[in-house]
Amino acid sequence: MTHSAPKKPLSAARIFSSPFLSLYTTVICLIVLCILVLWGTLYQIDHGIYAAKTRFFSSWIVLIAGIVPFPGVLLAAAALILNQAAMLVFKQEWRPAKAGIIITHLGVLVLLVGGGIVSYTARESFLALWEGETSNESLSYHSWDLATWTKTKPGTPWAMSLDTLRTGHAYRSALPGASVLVEDAYPNCVALMRQMPLADSSARMPMPAAIDSIEAQSAASDPSDNIPGVVVTVSAAAGAGTRRVVYGGASEPVCIPCGADTLYCAVRRKPVPLPLALALIKFVKEDYAGTQMARQYRSTVRAKGSDIDREAVISMNKPFRYRHYTFYQSSYSQTGGRRSSTFAVVENRGKWLPYVAGFLLAAGLLLHFCTKLIIHIRKREAP
C-alpha cells in the first residue's frame, strides 16, 4: 500500500500538515493503538470494561504508573485522522490504479470521524414493560434523579439530577414552601435496616419502611450497577425539618406529611422521554425442544406516536426502529405468571456512519487486493 507521489508546491496547508505527511506517523499511530487495545483488553480482566473504556479507549492521555504520560486512544485516533487526511490530500496519487487504496483510506476516515460523532451523541437507556403496560419514557442506565411530588398533584414531580446535587445545599421541592436540604449523597450505597447491615450488596431488595440509614460503597465496575442514596432534611414553611433516608433501591417513595399535604421523595433512574408510546402486548420465550434453553425471545409491541400506530415484533437480532431511536430485545422476567420484557433503547443520529465506513473499507480493500493479484498474475505470465 504505497503512498509515493510527485512533489507539490509548498502551501500554508501543506506546511501545517507536514508533521502528518509521513508514513512513519501512520506506523507510530498504529503501533500506539495496538499497545492501547492490547493493554485495555487485559486491563478489563481485573477492572471491568467501564474502567478500561475510561482509562484507555475514551481518554486523550493515559498515565503510566500515575506519572508517565502515554497517548490515549482519542489522541492516537485524532493523530491518525489528521495523518490520513493529509496523506490523502497531499501525497496520494489520485488515479484509477489507486482507487482501492483511496476508497479504503476514505473508509478509515469515515469510520474514525463517525466513531467520534456516535460516541459523543448516542444515548442509551432501557425500557422495562410488563405485558399490557405502556410507557412513553425509558430509564437511564447511569443517571439518577431526586424526585419529589405531592399527594394532591402526583402527576407533576419535581426532579433534580443527582449529579448536580451538592451536600449542604437546600433545593426547592414539588410542594410550594417546602425545601429539601441535602445532608449526604452517595453515588453507590447499601441500605441498613435498623442498624443491621444487609448480608451483602446483592441483597439490596426494596424494603422501604425499614430503611434506617445508608452506607457508602465503592463504585461498581459497571456504573449501571451503582445504587445511589441521599440523606435529606425536608423543611416546610412553618415547622421543624424532617430528616429522611432516600434510597435508590427502595420500591416505595419516602412520604413526609407537610401540613395538609404529603410530600413524596424518591431517588430514581432518570426518565428519558421517547417520541412514541410503546405497549407490550405479549412476550414469548421460545425454547429448544425438550430443553429450557432459549432459542428466541420475541416481544409483540404496539407503537403509538404522532405519525405511527402499529404493531411490531422485537426479537433477538431484529430491533424495532423509529426515527433516530432503536429498540432492542435485551432481557425478560417472569413472576407469578406475569411476563415482562426489557428493551435497550438507543438514540443515535449517526447510526448509518459505521455502515458507510464498513462498505467503503470492504469495497476498497477488495478492489485493491484484486487489482494487485491481477497485476501479479499478469507479471508472472509475461514472457
Next chain:
Amino acid sequence: MIVSFRCAVFAAAACAVALFAEGASGAIPETSYPKTDDFASTMILDNGRLKPLDSYARSLLMQFSGRAGIHGMSPTLWLARVIFLPLTAADDKVFLINNPEVVDAIGVLPEKRRRYSFNDIKRGYHQLTGMAREAEAKDAKERTLFENEVVRVSRNLQDYLEISSVLMFLMPYPEFAVRDSASRNLLGISPAAEQLSFYDLSPCFDRIVQAAAAAEQKDKAGWSVFDMTMMSLSQALQRWRQSRGDQPFHIIPKIVDGREEWLCPWIVMLDAGSGAQARADISSLASMRAAFISGDAKGFAAAVALFNAAVRRTAQPPSPGIELLYNRIDPFAKAKILYGLAAILALMLVTVFSPRWARTLAFVLICAALAPHTFGLVARVIILHRPPLATIYETFLFVAWACAVLGLVLELIQRKSLGLLISSLCGFFFLHLAGRYNVGEDSMGMIAAVLNSNFWLTTHIMSVTLGYAGCCCAGVIGHVYLVKKLFLRTPEERLVSTSSALYGILAFGLVFTVIGTMLGGMWADQSWGRFWGWDPKENGALLIILWCAVVFHARSAGVVKQQGMAIGAILSLVLVMFAWIGVNLLGIGMHSYGFTTTGVTALYTFLIFEAVFLAAAAVTFFMTWKRAV
C-alpha cells in the same frame, strides 16, 4: 412436558440398587448380540435436537470416556447394552478419570488407560459423591483441579445411572416377586416366571389394588400368603407410579395440543393405560429388549422396525441417513491423517528435496483430505440447518479447510511446494486442535439465542475466520522464510516467491478480517444496540487489523523489508491465536457463549514455541551479521 427429578432420582436409585449389588456381573454372554444398525437410526430428542441414537450414543461416550468408541463395539451397541443389559454394561470401562489423585481418593486400582468401569468405581461411589457435593458448594472459579475432576466424574456417574435406568420398568425386580399359586392364578402369570417387572404387572394393577384393599379389611394376623403378596405388590407398584417424572431418553413422540413432544419411555409407560399407541410403543420396547438379551437378531430387527414405523406415523423426524454416514465416516479424523501424511512430504519438499512424484503425491493426499473434510462441513450444514461456524470447535474445522484451500490455490499459482506445506500443516494442526475442543460435549449442541441467525453466522463469522486463515497461512510462510533465510542460508533472490506469497496471503487475511469485523459491528448494532463496545473479542479482531496495517505501512515506509515482513506475519499469527483462543480464556465480555477453559496448554505451548523460534532466529541473525561485519 413434565419436568421432575423425582423419577430420575427414583429410577436411578432403583438402578443403583441393582448395579451396586455385590457380584453383579453380566449374566448374558457377550457373543451374538443382534445387529444394531436399525436401532442406530431410531430418533431421539436430545440437547434440543432430533438425532439418531447412534449420535446420542457417541456424544454420551464422548462425555464419559473422551472417545466415541469402546472395545471395538459400536457406540449404539454399547448404548443398547447399557439400557437393555445394565448389569453387563457395568463392566465396560467408559469412565475417564484424568487425575490419579481422584483414583486414589476413591480407592480404585489405577488403570493404564485411565478408563474405569462402573463396577470398578462403585465401591468408592459414596466417597466420590460426598467429595463432589463439597466441591459443588464452592464457586466454580475457586475449585482446584482435583475438585473439578471429582465433580466431572461424579456428574458422569449420575448421568450414567439415569441412562441405564430408562427401561428399568421392563426388568424383573425383587419387589415384584410372585411365588404363591393363588396370586399367580389371579394375575395370570406362568409358573416359570418368579420375578416380574413393573411392565409385566401393570395390566393387573387394578386387580392387585382391589385384592390389597380387601386384605386391608382383614385382621393383619389372619393374612394369607396371597394377602401379603397383594399388599406388597400394591405398595411397590404405587411407589413406582408415584415417581412419575422426566428421564433423559426422549424417543417416543406424541402430539400434545397440536405440538409434537418427545417423551421418555417411563412417562409413556405410566400413561400406557390411556392409549393404544402408548401401549404399542412400550410393547415394541419390551420386544426389543427381550430379543436383544436373547440374541434374537430377527426379532430385534422386527421390533425396532415396528417401533420406528410407529414413530414416523406420529411425527416427522428428519431422515438420519446423512448423520449416520457422517458418524460412520468420521470425516475429520480421516482428513487429519491424510493432512498429516501430506505435511511430512511437504516439509521434506520445502527443505530437503523436491522430486516431482513427491509433489504430486502430496497434492493428491491434500485433495484426498479435502474430500472428507468438505463432506464433514457440508454434512454439518445439512444436519444443523446452519453454517458450521457457531462454536469454537466449528471455527477450527472451517479455518483448517480454508487454509487447505488457500494453500492449494497458492500452489496452483506458484508451484513451489509452499502451498502444499501450508495446506497440509494448517489442515493437520487445526483439525488436531479441533479434536481437543470436541472432548466431553456434544459438538452439535444448541447455540445461544443471539447466535441464532444464519445470515450473520454466514457473513460475519465466515469472513473473520477466513481472515484468521489468511493470517495463519502468512504466519506459516513467515516461519518458512526465516528457516530458509537464517537457518538454511538460502540466498535472498531465491526467497522472492516466498516473500510475495507472504505479502499476498497476509493481505488476504487483512481484507477478510476487516470485512468480518465490520460485519460483526453491524451484527452487534442489530443485537446489542452498539456498533463497537471495546469487548475483548472485538478488540482481538481489531488488534489483528491494526497489526497487519502496521506491517504493510512499515513496508511501504521502508521501515521493514522481507525479513521484517516475515517476523510481522509470525506476530500476526500470535495475535490471531490471542484473539481466537486467548480471549475465550479471559472469561469477560459480551461474547460469553464462547468462554471456555480448553486450550490453555495449547496456547501456552504455542507461545513458548514462537518465543523460542524468534529468539533462535534473532541469535542466528546476529551471528550472521557479526560474521559479515
